[in-house]
Amino acid sequence: MEYDIIMASENDRDEILKLYKTQVGREFCPWTEDYPSDETINDDLSRDALFVMKMNGSICAAISIDEEEEVDGLHCWDDKLAPEGELSRLAVIPEMQNKGIARIMLLQNAHGI
Secondary structure (H helix, E strand, O other): OOOEEEEOOHHHHHHHHHHHHHHOOOOOOOOEOOEOOHHHHHHHHHOOOEEEEEEOOEEEEEEEEEOOHHHHOOOOOOHHHOOOOEEEEEEEOHHHOOOOHHHHHHHHHHOOO
16 A cells, blocks of 8 residues: 655645545544534644645545644653644545554654654
């Protein structure tokens, strides 16, 4: 399986929003028609916090990774786990779910893209 994990760009916006909307109503997904939204994507893009996995030029997964002061301040973190961060909005297109895509996204991001 060949893929690229890259920082999302403005050009990816529509495809990311479409990916988010495919998750609404799926088992265990708390997302609604209103969240995540275009404004959520704006916020993530403005902080360079949104990453996508592309296969054959199409987005098959997305994740938001954010450095968060509140997370950094938690005393439960071991210094060996630095830098701390918050992972949000991990989504995989339905036809690629249960194929290890989310795991790849998490592992790649844990080691720094």
